[in-house]
Amino acid sequence: MNDSTAGGRTVTLKDLANELGIHPSTVSRILHSGTEVARGAASVATAKRVRDLAHKLGYSPDPQATSLRTRRTHLLGVIVPRLSDLVLAIMYEGIEEGAAGLGYSTFVMNSRDNPVEQRRKTDTMLARRVDGLIIGDAHLDNVLLQELRTRKVPFVLMNRRVPGHPSATCDDVLGGQLAADHLWSRGHRNVAVIAGEPYASTAVDRTAGFVDQWKSFGGAISQQAVVWSRFDTAGGREAAENILNACNPRPTALFAVNDFAAIGAMGALRSHGLTVGRDMAVVGFNDTSLAAELPIPLSSVRSPMLDIGRTAVQLLKQVLDGERVEPIRLKPTLCVRESSARAISATLLRQ
Amino acid sequence: MNDSTAGGRTVTLKDLANELGIHPSTVSRILHSGTEVARGAASVATAKRVRDLAHKLGYSPDPQATSLRTRRTHLLGVIVPRLSDLVLAIMYEGIEEGAAGLGYSTFVMNSRDNPVEQRRKTDTMLARRVDGLIIGDAHLDNVLLQELRTRKVPFVLMNRRVPGHPSATCDDVLGGQLAADHLWSRGHRNVAVIAGEPYASTAVDRTAGFVDQWKSFGGAISQQAVVWSRFDTAGGREAAENILNACNPRPTALFAVNDFAAIGAMGALRSHGLTVGRDMAVVGFNDTSLAAELPIPLSSVRSPMLDIGRTAVQLLKQVLDGERVEPIRLKPTLCVRESSARAISATLLRQ
DNA sequence: ACCGCTTACCCAATCGATTGGGTAAGCTGG
DNA sequence: CCAGCTTACCCAATCGATTGGGTAAGCGGT
Numbered sequence: 001m002n003d004s005t006a007g008g009r010t011v012t013l014k015d016l017a018n019e020l021g022i023h024p025s026t027v028s029r030i031l032h033s034g035t036e037v038a039r040g041a042a043s044v045a046t047a048k049r050v051r052d053l054a055h056k057l058g059y060s061p062d063p064q065a066t067s068l069r070t071r072r073t074h075l076l077g078v079i080v081p082r083l084s085d086l087v088l089a090i091m092y093e094g095i096e097e098g099a100a101g102l103g104y105s106t107f108v109m110n111s112r113d114n115p116v117e118q119r120r121k122t123d124t125m126l127a128r129r130v131d132g133l134i135i136g137d138a139h140l141d142n143v144l145l146q147e148l149r150t151r152k153v154p155f156v157l158m159n160r161r162v163p164g165h166p167s168a169t170c171d172d173v174l175g176g177q178l179a180a181d182h183l184w185s186r187g188h189r190n191v192a193v194i195a196g197e198p199y200a201s202t203a204v205d206r207t208a209g210f211v212d213q214w215k216s217f218g219g220a221i222s223q224q225a226v227v228w229s230r231f232d233t234a235g236g237r238e239a240a241e242n243i244l245n246a247c248n249p250r251p252t253a254l255f256a257v258n259d260f261a262a263i264g265a266m267g268a269l270r271s272h273g274l275t276v277g278r279d280m281a282v283v284g285f286n287d288t289s290l291a292a293e294l295p296i297p298l299s300s301v302r303s304p305m306l307d308i309g310r311t312a313v314q315l316l317k318q319v320l321d322g323e324r325v326e327p328i329r330l331k332p333t334l335c336v337r338e339s340s341a342r343a344i345s346a347t348l349l350r351q
Numbered sequence: 352m353n354d355s356t357a358g359g360r361t362v363t364l365k366d367l368a369n370e371l372g373i374h375p376s377t378v379s380r381i382l383h384s385g386t387e388v389a390r391g392a393a394s395v396a397t398a399k400r401v402r403d404l405a406h407k408l409g410y411s412p413d414p415q416a417t418s419l420r421t422r423r424t425h426l427l428g429v430i431v432p433r434l435s436d437l438v439l440a441i442m443y444e445g446i447e448e449g450a451a452g453l454g455y456s457t458f459v460m461n462s463r464d465n466p467v468e469q470r471r472k473t474d475t476m477l478a479r480r481v482d483g484l485i486i487g488d489a490h491l492d493n494v495l496l497q498e499l500r501t502r503k504v505p506f507v508l509m510n511r512r513v514p515g516h517p518s519a520t521c522d523d524v525l526g527g528q529l530a531a532d533h534l535w536s537r538g539h540r541n542v543a544v545i546a547g548e549p550y551a552s553t554a555v556d557r558t559a560g561f562v563d564q565w566k567s568f569g570g571a572i573s574q575q576a577v578v579w580s581r582f583d584t585a586g587g588r589e590a591a592e593n594i595l596n597a598c599n600p601r602p603t604a605l606f607a608v609n610d611f612a613a614i615g616a617m618g619a620l621r622s623h624g625l626t627v628g629r630d631m632a633v634v635g636f637n638d639t640s641l642a643a644e645l646p647i648p649l650s651s652v653r654s655p656m657l658d659i660g661r662t663a664v665q666l667l668k669q670v671l672d673g674e675r676v677e678p679i680r681l682k683p684t685l686c687v688r689e690s691s692a693r694a695i696s697a698t699l700l701r702q
Numbered sequence: 703a704c705c706g707c708t709t710a711c712c713c714a715a716t717c718g719a720t721t722g723g724g725t726a727a728g729c730t731g732g
Numbered sequence: 733c734c735a736g737c738t739t740a741c742c743c744a745a746t747c748g749a750t751t752g753g754g755t756a757a758g759c760g761g762t
Binding site for chain 4: 010012013014024025028029032061062064065066067068069070
């Protein structure tokens with residue numbers, strides 16, 4: 001453990017310099033740069049003496065002082081709808097890992113998907129002088145992003161994309177297609193979609209991927225079979241209720257763009273006396289750790305959440321380095337489980 | 352939105368001073384202190400001119416410069432086992448809220464409950480010169496805490512307590528008692544406990560609260576009916592398997608110190624052909640949002656997670672202000688649901 | 703002996719805000 | 733008319749690290 005503490009005495013460059021009878025700038029050059037500058041700034045012997053002493057005294061540079069001078073804080077801001085959304089929490093673990101690898105630290109804040117909060121949190125981050133932002137709660141219609149671009153704030157989107165901005169996301173269109181392929185191949189011909197929030201690209205893309213693929217197979221999906229909803233269990237429950245009420249004949253399969261909505265829907269189905277996997281197939285999205293653990297394990301499109309977080313950091317790093325970057329979409333895969341594994345039964349077909 | 356950006360020109364005190372033809376120190380005093388110092392430093396008219404200009408130009412003080420001078424960063428470090436644990440994620444939301452209210456920003460890092468990582472993350476936080484730490488992953492046997500105290504690093508514990516250190520936690524002993532009261536009152540006499548990790552006070556206290564209360568009723572709990580386990584679904588599943596194998600006669604009720612472990616256990620019970628709520632009562636802990644949404648809703652001891660987070664910040668603030676603080680334990684309440692609502696059935700009693 | 707080059711440093715300004723210690727002008731009271 | 737006080741400021745050092753621009757010593761070559 002180093003000795004620079006919140007409470008105790010802190011070792012500074014000057015301390016090291018005084019101790020060794022050399023100038024702080026020399027110490028800085030030795031410690032600062034990996035041999036390129038160090039050589040030329042000091043003799044090998046001096047460099048070693050400095051490094052040894054620094055290590056012995058547990059010197060760690062003051063990041064505030066460094067930032068003040070260099071105008072770079074090595075701080076990244078991360079804004080998510082809410083960390084209590086497992087999906088974002090896992091992406092954040094990827095971010096933390098990626099950022100640590102590059103020597104950055106990260107702030108996270110919850111915006112609750114509320115535009116006022118998004119702006120406020122963004123402001124707080126910028127007031128802290130973060131070097132860049134990772135935005136995990138982008139709305140498709142958001143003006144904030146244009147503003148940030150105009151002001152040349154470096155940022156990347158994560159999880160949700162918005163055309164024209166760099167982003168690290170799951171290939172949600174593909175994910176929707178995978179779900180459609182699966183349900184169609186199991187013989188389903190009458191399906192409904194719990195579509196999520198229309199302001200989120202995740203919801204829109206997954207739904208579009210599913211619906212377009214379904215139509216390309218020659219299937220039909222009526223207006224009332226696509227229900228927009230919140231992403232949480234309560235939203236999924238309501239959406240499923242709507243579908244059960246509005247769709248006649250009752251669909252034989254449900255695609256929810258989010259595992260939590262799928263779980264809520266499963267609850268609603270159960271309340272209606274339907275058994276998931278037998279009377280109704282259900283497919284979720286993200287393959288959160290719960291999907292496999294449910295009493296009736298949930299089929300789900302697995303999105304590489306950790307990798308999305310890591311990729312977002314890499315991308316932001318490139319932006320900070322002034323490189324031009326393209327959006328990246330990581331491939332999802334389908335995990336089939338009991339909730340949708342069996343082919344549609346004769347009884348259901350006959351309905 | 353203020354104009355100080357990661358990308359653009361930033362307005363400094365000196366800019367304001369030049370613009371108005373006064374000295375930066377005067378501007379600082381006006382903007383810095385709420386009338387006490389400001390009065391005496393400048394005329395009311397000047398103060399207004401300064402404030403108006405600051406607002407117009409979107410001045411926001413450079414936190415790095417401020418910290419360098421004042422030696423306080425207004426940064427708090429938060430260390431948790433993992434943010435993908437819903438419980439900690441929600442506590443963090445409380446922290447974020449509380450910290451924002453006091454003008455602090457927070458770093459979070461995941462330690463994965465691994466002592467090496469705990470130390471490494473602590474070091475990273477201190478290297479960033481945080482003003483204090485909120486530690487959410489304390490182990491009962493941890494030496495790190497003693498070290499931090501010796502080095503006079505201000506910190507408080509959250510979620511898990513360790514005797515002798517300030518902490519904001521749930522009253523876990525009481526929580527365990529509530530579960531015991533409930534199951535006993537429903538007629539159960541043969542129970543088992545999925546106890547969690549023995550290094551966490553949450554696990555130890557909840558188990559002790561339950562077991563002691565049970566014994567005070569005259570009940571008995573055998574050695575093999577208390578199974579230590581990981582906190583996740585897989586851990587709960589394994590523990591339940593152990594219990595089903597080792598306990599004869601089979602218990603009629605299960606208390607898991609964590610909802611996720613409870614969910615895992617429910618899966619195991621189902622695999623054994625047992626119906627939760629009828630063949631076996633199950634009670635979890637924390638009342639995470641999923642408990643109520645499960646196909647068979649889970650009874651759970653509700654712990655005030657948001658408040659614990661908020662309280663942790665308040666407590667740390669007091670520590671930073673040099674006040675003496677006592678550990679705080681917030682009261683849990685019991686939410687009874689289908690998984691344990693009905694009284695023990697005659698069939699089960701006869702077993 | 704002298705030019706030019708390398709080696710191994712030192713010097714001082716700078717980033718932006720804070721703060722203890724001035725000081726000049728103006729007013730009051732005796 | 734002047735001591736003494738208040739008002740409304742200014743000055744300069746400081747926090748710790750970085751960095752462009754020195755410079756003195758030493759050495760090789762001619």
